[in-house]
Amino acid sequence: MANDPKVTSVEPLPASEAKWIEFQKISWTDQTGKPRIWESASRKTRGKSGVDAVAISTIIRHPSRPPSTIIILQYRPPVAAVCVEFPAGLVDEKESCEDASLRELHEETGYRGKMKFISPTIVSDPGMSTANMQLATIEVELKEGDPVPEQALDDGEFIERVVVPIEELYERLMQYSEEGKLVDARLFHYAAGLHMAKTVL
Amino acid sequence: MANDPKVTSVEPLPASEAKWIEFQKISWTDQTGKPRIWESASRKTRGKSGVDAVAISTIIRHPSRPPSTIIILQYRPPVAAVCVEFPAGLVDEKESCEDASLRELHEETGYRGKMKFISPTIVSDPGMSTANMQLATIEVELKEGDPVPEQALDDGEFIERVVVPIEELYERLMQYSEEGKLVDARLFHYAAGLHMAKTVL
Numbered sequence: 001m002a003n004d005p006k007v008t009s010v011e012p013l014p015a016s017e018a019k020w021i022e023f024q025k026i027s028w029t030d031q032t033g034k035p036r037i038w039e040s041a042s043r044k045t046r047g048k049s050g051v052d053a054v055a056i057s058t059i060i061r062h063p064s065r066p067p068s069t070i071i072i073l074q075y076r077p078p079v080a081a082v083c084v085e086f087p088a089g090l091v092d093e094k095e096s097c098e099d100a101s102l103r104e105l106h107e108e109t110g111y112r113g114k115m116k117f118i119s120p121t122i123v124s125d126p127g128m129s130t131a132n133m134q135l136a137t138i139e140v141e142l143k144e145g146d147p148v149p150e151q152a153l154d155d156g157e158f159i160e161r162v163v164v165p166i167e168e169l170y171e172r173l174m175q176y177s178e179e180g181k182l183v184d185a186r187l188f189h190y191a192a193g194l195h196m197a198k199t200v201l
Numbered sequence: 202m203a204n205d206p207k208v209t210s211v212e213p214l215p216a217s218e219a220k221w222i223e224f225q226k227i228s229w230t231d232q233t234g235k236p237r238i239w240e241s242a243s244r245k246t247r248g249k250s251g252v253d254a255v256a257i258s259t260i261i262r263h264p265s266r267p268p269s270t271i272i273i274l275q276y277r278p279p280v281a282a283v284c285v286e287f288p289a290g291l292v293d294e295k296e297s298c299e300d301a302s303l304r305e306l307h308e309e310t311g312y313r314g315k316m317k318f319i320s321p322t323i324v325s326d327p328g329m330s331t332a333n334m335q336l337a338t339i340e341v342e343l344k345e346g347d348p349v350p351e352q353a354l355d356d357g358e359f360i361e362r363v364v365v366p367i368e369e370l371y372e373r374l375m376q377y378s379e380e381g382k383l384v385d386a387r388l389f390h391y392a393a394g395l396h397m398a399k400t401v402l
Contacts, residue, residue: 005231013224013240015216020240021329023214023224028278030206031359038278039214039221041242041330053328057393059401067401076327077229077239083327119393120378122386124326126277126284127254128222129242131326133386135393158232166402177321185323185334186390192258192320192336193394194402200260200268201367201395 005075005158020044024130041129047093051121053133054101055088055186058113059166062142066165070109071172071187073160084176085184087161088133101136109161110149113140124186135186170195206276206359221245225331242330248294252322254334255302256289256387259314260367263343267366271310272373272388274361285377286385288362289334302337310362311350314341325387336387371396 015023026038043052060068076083089104091097098115106112117137124131153159164172170191173183216224227239244253261269277284290305292298299316307313318338325332354360365373371392374384 003230003232003234005229007227007229008236009228011226011228012216013226015213015224017226018224018240021224021242023216023219023222023242024279025212025214025218026208026278027210027212028206028208028281029204030357031204031276032357033204034357035209036278036357039219040279041222041224042279043329057397059397075232076324077227077237078225078241078243078329078331079324079327079333080229083324085327088328119389120375121383122378122389123277123280123284123383124386125330125332126280126286126383126385127289128244128279128332129326129330130279131329132280132383135386135390137393156231156233156235156237166397174321177323182322182324182327182333184327185325185336185387188320188323188336189387190390190394190397192338193391193396194398195394196258196260196367196391197395197398197402201398 007077007080043131045090047091047095049091049095049097051091051097051134052131053088053090054097054104055086055133055135056101056105057086057135057137057190058105058109058111058140059137060111060140060142060163063144066167068163068165069169070111071162071164072108073162073181074158079182081180081182083182083184084173084187086187097134098136101138105138107152108159110151111140113138166194208278208281244332246291248292248296250292250296250298252292252298252335253332254289254291255298255305256287256334256336257302257306258287258336258338258391259306259310259312259341260338261341261343261364264345267368269364269366270370271312272363272365273309274363274382275359280383282381282383284383284385285374285388287388298335299337302339306339308353309360311352312341314339367395
């Protein structure tokens, strides 16, 4: 990366100026019939799929290397740090979540693969926002000597990709954390599940 | 549950009325030195720990039952549905994340356990919000015949707890999804990691 990205100022954002997100005042009645209010944030970009975003758990299979996955590193202004995440992105207006997953994996990592499974719609932080997503599992089959493909990033996108043996994912995330990078909670939970399987089951 | 909770209306929330969340306009410079703007949502409740929330991955050990975990079901107004999540909650103003985890596990499930591990700070949805959290792993040792403990819920909290063998977590979440409940993305990723360990490694 040429320069280190950095946050220069943080100001309150009036609702009328917000282009990408909005606030909602939700009136609801609870289990006793009592009327209550909940405050929530929402993305304005949700399209026909009804799903805001996708993330991709890749399985790279290679004749002489252990099954691996791909994680990405990118600077995230809301947390003012480099974050470690699964490849991911917003679903376009008329796109299916499957197509968005295959597209985002290709753009962010260069790899093309086969959709093995896509999760039901899951919710990213349901106490605070309406944000939802689907998690795709995409398999990439490599042959001995296949070259590392080129990323297809948009102008202004700076994303580093890292191929990690699935067996080593948890340790690798702990290491990134120690270096001051911030691991995405969903990716961390995935690795914690892998680690749990290894240590408890 | 006595009545089914439900959302009755959703309106735009002016920033000046919001008590729990706020919007931020973040000015930052990218890798080429170009000044840019990012919009983000933020909780107003973050205390001294610097961490908004904790979630708990419980391991229940019992002499004659398989290692199990606890998940909770509760209605979440932002997504107008019953969500399936790890026990979780906000960290109080002067509380440590360890104390918050032990407290929330007890309140939401009735169980008391021993802190085995707490994750580094991880970020819940870093493209959209500043929200962060830590994931605690708490071990609960049960003896044969131990009674099921009482929850210690606040007035107005309606939380159902379910003990699930860790081996069956992934299938159980898929089943809840089919029934129309919404699984939290972090819990789903955890189960997907468990499932990946079983099917790929």
